[in-house]
Amino acid sequence: MSKRLEGRTALVTGGDSGIxxxxxxxxxxxxxxxxxxxxxxxxxxxxxxxxxxxxxxRAFGVGGDVSKEEDATRMVEETVARFGRIDILIxxxxxxxxxPALEMTADEWRKVLDVNLTGQFLVARAAARHFIEQxxxxxxxxxxxxxxxxxxxxxxxxxxxxxYAAAKGGVDMMIKTLAQELAKHRIRVVGxxxxxxxxxxxxxxxxxxxxxxxxRELIPYGRIGEVDDVAGPVSWLCSDEADYVxxxxxxxDGGMTLYPGFIGNx
Ligand code: BGC
Numbered sequence: 001m002s003k004r005l006e007g008r009t010a011l012v013t014g015g016d017s018g019i020x021x022x023x024x025x026x027x028x029x030x031x032x033x034x035x036x037x038x039x040x041x042x043x044x045x046x047x048x049x050x051x052x053x054x055x056x057x058r059a060f061g062v063g064g065d066v067s068k069e070e071d072a073t074r075m076v077e078e079t080v081a082r083f084g085r086i087d088i089l090i091x092x093x094x095x096x097x098x099x100p101a102l103e104m105t106a107d108e109w110r111k112v113l114d115v116n117l118t119g120q121f122l123v124a125r126a127a128a129r130h131f132i133e134q135x136x137x138x139x140x141x142x143x144x145x146x147x148x149x150x151x152x153x154x155x156x157x158x159x160x161x162x163x164y165a166a167a168k169g170g171v172d173m174m175i176k177t178l179a180q181e182l183a184k185h186r187i188r189v190v191g192x193x194x195x196x197x198x199x200x201x202x203x204x205x206x207x208x209x210x211x212x213x214x215x216r217e218l219i220p221y222g223r224i225g226e227v228d229d230v231a232g233p234v235s236w237l238c239s240d241e242a243d244y245v246x247x248x249x250x251x252x253d254g255g256m257t258l259y260p261g262f263i264g265n266x
Contacts, residue, residue, distance in 0.1 A: 003031035004239040007139075009083035011075060013037040013066050013123055014093030016045035018199035019149070022227035023090050026235045028052035028059065035079040036061050037093065058083065066093045066119030076126040085134050088238045089127035091120045092149040094167075096201055101162045109163045116167035120148050121174060124189070128178070132185050141243040143186045147234055148175050150193040152253050168193075172249060179247030188246040190237050195253025197225040220263065221254030 010027050014020040015036035021044075024034050034052060038045035038061055045061030052059045062078050064071030079086045094116045097108045124146050131144030153161065154168040171191065179189035196215055198206050205211045206224050216222060230252050236242055237250065251257050 003029075004241065005088070005235060006031035008032045008087040008238070009035075009079065009085055010088035010090060010238070011035040011037065011062070011079040011086060011123075011127070012090040012092055013075070013119075014039065015090070016048055016061070018201060019194060019197060019227050019230050020090070020092040021048055022231040023092065023234050024048060024059075025052060026228070026231035027088070027090075027238070028055055028057045030235050030239075031057065032088065032238075033058040033083050035059070035075070035082065037066070037075050038063055039065060039093065065115075066091075066123050067114040069122055072119065072122035073126045076123065076130060080130055085137065086127060086130050087137075087140070087144055089123060089144070089146045090149070090234065090238075091123050091146060093119060094149055096161065096164050098161050098164070100160055104162060112163035113167050113170075116164065117170045117174070120171055124148070124174075124178060128182055128185070128187055131182075131187050136186050141186075141240040142188050144188075145238050146178070146187065146189045147237055148189070148191045150175070150191040150249050152193055152195045152251065152256050154191070154193055154249065155257060175249060176247050183246060188243070190242075190245055190247070191249030192230060192234055192237065193249050193251045193253065193257075194230050195219065195225060195251070195256035197227055197230055197252075199227060218260050219254040219256050220258055220260050223254060225252070225254060 010032045015024040016038040036045040049059035062075045064075045136143045150171045151168040153165045154172040158165045175191045
């Protein structure tokens, strides 16, 4: 069976951990070369790069903070310099700094907006510029694909996480607007909105039996998600099989956005 991303090159921001690392592995297993962005420690990206290289693709780690304009631009440029082109951007890097709104500091608000919204814009802009320059390559249907990491909290309000929910709500309109603006260049911009997926970001919840049970109540499908639940759909979204999909977000949430409180109620 041919691999759906054979010969494609990708940059995955925050590609060294959590959902990002699962996406890195999945893209590589589908034949893509992957630049793995890391933020504070190059070790995990290096190890992951060595692991996926054994499968026959090219990989390297690229340090940088997506919220800094020069870093965002440089990580895209390094990808192009190493691989010759960039076909796919997975704009995945994100953080949570939780606090009740009444206690949230301006810094906590700004930091999350900077990484989760402005950072996504900066990397997307840098990638889109390269996509336009390279055009639709031989054997390809688009000039490039941008997949933005959203969340169920782009539509589900989340008390105690005003900064995070505001950023993800912003990501939704950014995706739609960029998709509208860039379609003429044959660039697709799509979102992926995970629900509760077991990673370090929410370990405090799924790692505690009682809290995990309460969380499962919010998921009609009855289980907390795994990183691979997200990685497979992302690799499809990046592929030419999804060439007519743009400006929309795919929810990968076990039904979390289906108002589970209404089950047997109302
Ligand atoms: C958050 C997780 C949370 C999930 C569902 C994600 O966007 O990062 O911490 O478990 O949404 O609430």
